[in-house]
Structure formats: structure tokens, C-alpha cells
Amino acid sequence: MAKSKIAYFCQSCGFESAKWLGKCPSCQQWNTFVEEVIEKDNKAVPTWKVSNSTTQQRANKPVEVSEITFREEDRLLTPDKEFNRVLGGGIVAGSLVLIGGEPGIGKSTLMLQLALNMPNLKVLYISGEESEKQIKMRAERLSEVQTLNKSEIERPKSEINKGCYILTETSTQNIFKQIEELEPDLVVVDSIQTLHSSHIESTPGSVSQVRECTAELLRFAKESATPVFLIGHITKDGMIAGPKILEHMVDTVLQFEGDRHHVYRILRTVKNRFGSASELGIYEMLGEGLREVSNPSEILLSQRDEPLSGITISATLEGMRPMLIETQALVSTSVYGTPQRNANGFDAKRMSMLLAVLEKRCGFKLGAQDVFLNITGGIKVEDPAIDLGLAAAIISSYQNIPIPFKTCFAGEIGLSGEIRAVNRVEQRIAEAQKLGFEQIYISKYNMPSAAQDKKRMDLSRYTIDIKMVANIEEVFELLFG
Numbered sequence: 235m236a237k238s239k240i241a242y243f244c245q246s247c248g249f250e251s252a253k254w255l256g257k258c259p260s261c262q263q264w265n266t267f268v269e270e271v272i273e274k275d276n277k278a279v280p281t282w283k284v285s286n287s288t289t290q291q292r293a294n295k296p297v298e299v300s301e302i303t304f305r306e307e308d309r310l311l312t313p314d315k316e317f318n319r320v321l322g323g324g325i326v327a328g329s330l331v332l333i334g335g336e337p338g339i340g341k342s343t344l345m346l347q348l349a350l351n352m353p354n355l356k357v358l359y360i361s362g363e364e365s366e367k368q369i370k371m372r373a374e375r376l377s378e379v380q381t382l383n384k385s386e387i388e389r390p391k392s393e394i395n396k397g398c399y400i401l402t403e404t405s406t407q408n409i410f411k412q413i414e415e416l417e418p419d420l421v422v423v424d425s426i427q428t429l430h431s432s433h434i435e436s437t438p439g440s441v442s443q444v445r446e447c448t449a450e451l452l453r454f455a456k457e458s459a460t461p462v463f464l465i466g467h468i469t470k471d472g473m474i475a476g477p478k479i480l481e482h483m484v485d486t487v488l489q490f491e492g493d494r495h496h497v498y499r500i501l502r503t504v505k506n507r508f509g510s511a512s513e514l515g516i517y518e519m520l521g522e523g524l525r526e527v528s529n530p531s532e533i534l535l536s537q538r539d540e541p542l543s544g545i546t547i548s549a550t551l552e553g554m555r556p557m558l559i560e561t562q563a564l565v566s567t568s569v570y571g572t573p574q575r576n577a578n579g580f581d582a583k584r585m586s587m588l589l590a591v592l593e594k595r596c597g598f599k600l601g602a603q604d605v606f607l608n609i610t611g612g613i614k615v616e617d618p619a620i621d622l623g624l625a626a627a628i629i630s631s632y633q634n635i636p637i638p639f640k641t642c643f644a645g646e647i648g649l650s651g652e653i654r655a656v657n658r659v660e661q662r663i664a665e666a667q668k669l670g671f672e673q674i675y676i677s678k679y680n681m682p683s684a685a686q687d688k689k690r691m692d693l694s695r696y697t698i699d700i701k702m703v704a705n706i707e708e709v710f711e712l713l714f715g
Contacts, residue, residue: 242267243441247478261478270436310420310461313351316517316526319555320488320501322509325420328459329508330452332426332481334466335490340499340519341465344490345422347376347523348463349398356397358418362404362428369400376523404438406431406450418460423451425465426480448483481505492519493612498533499524500613503553514552531558531669534611541639544631548623549644549662549674550615556658556665558642560610561620563627568604579609580624581616588625588647595651596706598632619656621647622675625706626713635714640672651706653677667698675709678702 242251245268247261257264309324318324321331335341342364349357350373361369399416403409406429413421423429429447430438437443448464455462464484481487485507492499501515516527527533535547535558544563549556568574577585585607592598607624609615623643630637644662646654655677656662666674680702703709 240269240271241442243270245441248441248445248480268440270440270442310355312348313353314348314526315528316501316515317348320503320513320515321486322503322506322513325461326485326508327461328455329461329486330448330455330464330484331461331486331488332464332466332484333488333490334468336468339490339492340517340524341490342424343372343376343519344501344517344524345424345463345465346372349420349422350376352397352420354397355419356399356416357420357422358399358401358413358416359422359424360401360403360409361424362402363424364402366400366402369402373398375521404428404430406447410450410454413454421451421455421460421462423462423464425467426451427467444480445483448480452483491612496612498527498611510553512553514555530555530611531665534559534613535669536560536610538639541636543634543636544627546623546627546630546637547642547666547671548620549642549666550617550620551658551661552617556661558665558669558671559613559615559620561623561627562608562610563624563631564604564606565600565628565632566604568602573602574604574606576605577607579612579614580607580620584618584621585624587649588621588628591647591649591651591706592625592628596629596710598629600628600632603632617656618646618654619644619662621645622653622706622709626675626709629710629714633714637713638672640670641713642666642671642674644674645677645703647706653679653703653705653709655679663696663698663700667696671698673699673701675701675703675712678704 242254243249244251244258244261244263244266246263246266247258249258249260251267254267254269256267258266308327310327311324312318325331333341333345342361346359346369349359359369364372399418401409401412403412409429426444426448427439430443431446431450434442434446451462451464454460466480481504484505486503487505489502489504490499491502497519499517499519501517503509503511503513505511506513514530516530516533517524518527518533538545544565546561547558548561549558551557575582575586575589585605589600589605593600605628607627620643622645625647626637626643644656644659646656648654653676659676659680663674663676701712703712
């Protein structure tokens with residue numbers, strides 16, 4: 235018989251200990267250790283039919299980098315352009331992708347919609363949370379008005395559902411038996427916390443079970459060159475549930491964000507071994523499924539009938555993608571003794587720095603004022619290029635003077651009040667011009683020096699009025715006189 239042992243695992247980071255500990259020495263969290271029974275059985279190894287095993291084809295010796303062949307067609311393009319962008323250009327063969335998000339945000343809808351719309355591919359959708367009838371009901375709803383893009387013609391249900399197989403199973407051994415018979419081109423697991431392996435005696439969802447099931451799926455993906463998508467739950471802190479090692483094992487980690495009370499969802503790349511880790515995809519949640527939003531600037535800008543104070547438009551970048559976002563500020567006299575400082579979608583510490591610069595360099599008395607900042611659309615922005623837009627919104631609300639509709643900002647503010655240069659300013663200007671803005675404020679230091687005259691940015695091709703400013707006092711002089 236296999237020998238069993240008892241170990242204690244931290245539910246937060248996966249740290250293993252031979253005895254119970256009140257405080258985890260790894261993540262410093264209290265009361266996170268749980269007891270698990272582990273069965274040592276080194277003989278039992280999951281087996282599956284491997285038709286194109288990469289481990290059998292390559293020799294077990296070092297290979298020079300120049301001798302390694304790489305083909306661009308190894309990436310599998312999906313009909314969803316937003317999904318392709320977030321993955322770095324498509325699905326890589328043999329990759330393991332983890333998708334996390336809050337309950338009810340639309341993770342299962344996104345992956346089922348992907349499985350139903352993969353042309354000429356055999357997709358296996360494994361569900362441990364829903365029955366076959368529940369998935370069928372959702373698939374029928376997604377198939378009613380399912381289109382790839384607005385410009386494309388709707389396809390009949392039979393064509394959409396062709397090639398998608400549903401398996402309701404939680405045992406990894408039974409799953410691999412079905413995979414061996416079906417030989418799918420793509421596997422989706424919903425969710426990894428519901429799977430269990432017979433090699434581990436602990437309950438499904440525990441640290442050891444999640445780690446073992448992920449390891450088995452990782453070995454299958456790498457040896458069979460089959461991409462696998464895992465849906466993962468998140469904790470109350472917004473982190474993916476399970477040990478932190480789970481995120482290190484997978485190739486790509488995607489975060490599905492958004493407010494369930496709003497229609498827009500954001501698919502953000504947290505980690506990507508095959509592309510940029512700062513890409514962003516935006517979807518609109520409709521009754522018949524998720525629709526990709528090709529121009530996010532239009533949904534992030536609200537339509538107003540009359541000019542309002544405290545509202546500005548800032549040009550930001552998410553990965554390689556320029557976007558125009560609406561930044562809002564509200565400044566009012568503090569009723570209580572201590573002024574309030576709240577920021578939604580922006581770093582509160584950076585907001586405090588901007589307020590200190592405005593008070594020190596420009597003479598605005600904001601120490602006794604309540605200041606509230608908001609980035610519309612429910613997104614979080616870390617780009618310092620929106621500093622200038624936020625500062626203008628704060629002073630606009632403080633003076634109760636609206637800023638013109640067609641004015642945009644892109645600049646970082648330093649501690650001395652100077653407007654610092656930002657990267658990829660040409661893309662920001664082009665995006666503002668495309669959406670019909672009449673003027674944009676940028677740093678004059680974005681212009682190269684005379685020694686770099688050959689690389690000088692050509693502004694003549696833009697029809698938008700470009701305001702080159704050096705410090706924050708010059709900006710307020712042009713805006714408010």
C-alpha cells in the first residue's frame with residue numbers, strides 16, 4: 235500500500251509545513267494553514283495518447299539557438315480580435331492559460347463563446363460546475379445572435395456548434411481517458427478548483443489538489459502541443475485562489491475585470507510568456523453574449539450636452555494601444571475637520587503628490603478641500619501621462635470653470651511643476667485627432683534637441699492644434715487666463 239502522510243499547507247501562498255503554524259513564514263498571513271492528507275504514489279502517472287509528442291521528437295542534448303526553427307503559423311488565431319491581442323497575437327500551441335475573475339463576471343461565457351466559434355477545430359469544454367443541460371441552454375443563448383464582428387453575417391446554429399464537445403467530469407484520470415479518445419485541438423477547463431486527482435487524498439480545491447491537477451494538465455499541454463485554458467476562482471482580495479505557484483506554472487495569466495452592474499468588461503494580461511504583459515481587451519456584455527469593442531475610446535468618453543467643470547480628457551496607453559479616457563475631479567470645502575482624499579481608478583499616493591505640487595508651485599490652497607478623483611469606465615490607469623489631465627480637472631473643479639470639449643492632455647508632472655515628456659506621443663496625438671479633438675497639450679520636451687534633428691517629430695501631418703508647454707503654470711495660463 236502507498237504510504238500516507240499529513241502536511242499543512244498555507245491556503246494563501248501554498249507554503250508547506252510539517253506542523254500547524256499560526257502565521258505563515260512565507261506570506262505573513264495569519265490562520266491560513268489547513269491539514270491535508272497526502273498519498274505518496276510515484277508509480278501512478280497519468281497516461282494519455284500522444285500522437286505528436288514534442289518530447290519524443292527532439293534529442294536530449296543542448297541545441298544552439300540558431301538551429302531552433304520557429305514558425306509564425308504555430309499561433310492559432312481566434313475569431314475574437316480582442317482575445318488575440320490580449321494573448322499577444324493568438325493562441326500558442328501547447329500553452330497553458332489561466333483566466334481569473336469575480337463570480338458572475340462572465341468567465342464561463344467568454345470561454346464557451348470561444349469554444350463555439352473556433353472554425354474547423356475540435357474543442358473539448360470540460361465543466362465541473364454545470365451540467366450538460368445548463369451548458370446547452372447557455373450555448374443556445376449565445377448562438378441566437380452570435381456574430382464575430384458587426385460587419386460579418388450571422389451564421390446558423392448548426393455551424394457555430396459544430397466541433398464543440400461538452401464533458402462534465404471532475405476526475406483528471408477520467409478526463410484524460412476522454413481526451414485520448416477524442417484527441418481535441420483545444421481544451422477548456424471550468425474550473426481548475428473543481429478537479430481532483432486520485433493521486434492526492436485531499437479534497438477538491440485544496441492547495442495540493444489544485445497544484446497536482448495543474449501539473450498534470452501542464453504535462454499534457456507540453457507533450458501533446460495542445461493549448462489548455464483554465465478558469466480559476468479568485469479570493470475576496472481579488473487574487474486567484476490557490477497557491478501562488480499556480481500562476482508561476484502557467485504560461486499566461488488573464489484577469490477578467492468589470493462591474494456586474496455595468497455592461498463593459500475588461501480582459502487584462504497579468505503575465506504572458508509569449509507577448510506583452512500590459513495588453514487590454516474590452517467587451518460589452520449583452521443578453522446574447524460578449525461583444526468585442528474595437529474602439530474603446532468611444533465608450534470611455536461620456537456624451538455631454540453642456541460643458542461641466544472638473545472634467546478633462548487624457549490620452550493614455552494600454553500596452554501598444556492608445557485610448558482616450560475621461561478623468562473627473564470634484565473639489566469642495568471640507569465640512570469635517572479632516573479633508574477627504576479619494577481616488578477611483580488612480581493611485582491615491584500619486585494624487586496626493588499632484589495636490590502638493592498644485593499648492594506649492596501654483597498657489598492653489600487645497601489643504602482644506604475635499605478632493606475626489608474618478609476614471610470613468612471602471613478601468614484602472616497607471617500611466618503617468620494622465621497627470622496633466624487630472625491636474626487640469628482639479629483646478630477646473632476648484633475654480634468652477636469648465637474646460638473646452640475638444641481639448642485633450644498628455645503629460646507627466648514633476649515635483650518642480652515641469653511637464654515631462656511621455657512615450658509614444660505620436661500615437662496619442664493620432665488617436666485624439668481621429669476622434670475629432672481640436673487641441674492637445676503635450677510637453678515641449680517631447681521635441682528632440684537640435685542634435686537629433688533628423689529624428690525630429692514631424693508635426694506638420696497633424697491637423698489638430700498641438701500646444702507645447704514646459705510647466706504647469708503655462709498650462710493654467712492658456713486654459714484659465
